[in-house]
Amino acid sequence: MAEAANTGPGAFQRGVQWLVDASGCEPAALRDEPLLRALLDEVLATVPLRAAAPPLWKAFGGEGGVTGMVLLEESHLTVHTFPEHGYAAIDLYCCVPRAPFDWEGVLARTLGASRVRVRVLERSPETFEELALIAPPHDASSGVASHSHVTNTGSSGAPSPARDREG
Numbered sequence: 001m002a003e004a005a006n007t008g009p010g011a012f013q014r015g016v017q018w019l020v021d022a023s024g025c026e027p028a029a030l031r032d033e034p035l036l037r038a039l040l041d042e043v044l045a046t047v048p049l050r051a052a053a054p055p056l057w058k059a060f061g062g063e064g065g066v067t068g069m070v071l072l073e074e075s076h077l078t079v080h081t082f083p084e085h086g087y088a089a090i091d092l093y094c095c096v097p098r099a100p101f102d103w104e105g106v107l108a109r110t111l112g113a114s115r116v117r118v119r120v121l122e123r124s125p126e127t128f129e130e131l132a133l134i135a136p137p138h139d140a141s142s143g144v145a146s147h148s149h150v151t152n153t154g155s156s157g158a159p160s161p162a163r164d165r166e167g
Contacts, residue, residue, distance in 0.1 A: 014124040015075070016098055020090040022107045024114025030081035030088060033059045033066050039110050040070055040077060047098055049074055074098075088113070093123075 029035055037055070044051065050073040058067045065081035075093040082088070088111055090103075107113040 014097065014122045014126070015093060015095045017091070017093040017121040017123055018101070018103065019119040019121070020088075020092075020103050020107070021117040022088040022090070022103075022111055022113035022115070023086055023117075024112070025081075025083075025086045025088055025107075026112035027063075027083035027086060029111045030065050030083040030086070031059070031063070033057055033068075035110065036066050036068055036079055036081065039106070040068055040079060042106065042110075043077060043092065043101065044070065044072075047092075047094070047101055049077065049094070049098075 037057070040055065043049070049070075051070050052073045053071045055068055055070045057069075060066065063083060065083050066079070067081070068079045070077040072094070075095050076091070077093075078091045080089045088107070090107075092101075103118050104113075104116040107116050
């Protein structure tokens with residue numbers, strides 16, 4: 001887990017960001033706003049995190065998905081669902097270290113996800129250059145990253161600025 005970059009007064013602690021992709025999800029679950037609200041509430045209670053404002057939600061109706069965002073005292077938590085593809089994208093950024101969360105188990109239970117990919121980034125001034133190697137700046141003219149990759153160390157790999165695991 002991330003540790004403080006230094007220990008003096010006003011030390012900058014490394015933040016942690018989880019980028020979570022869940023596939024093979026039940027389309028009905030991905031359209032179910034109350035279920036998705038309960039999912040984010042479970043993340044907030046378990047990690048634990050504190051909402052800084054009421055959550056924002058947009059259900060796209062019909063066969064469309066749902067987008068939700070919680071502004072946190074610690075940063076943000078978002079979910080975007082795509083029922084037509086059985087896919088959900090979740091992004092949680094915390095500006096201070098947090099214990100791991102059981103994304104695989106929770107998303108299998110709540111959304112019926114058959115596959116979950118979790119990428120963990122440590123973020124701080126000290127990891128800035130390392131992260132640039134993982135995802136270089138995009139080409140502003142095209143709006144698309146020229147390339148990106150995530151270092152895959154597996155669940156037993158050495159700590160790195162980015163860790164990728166699939167459940």
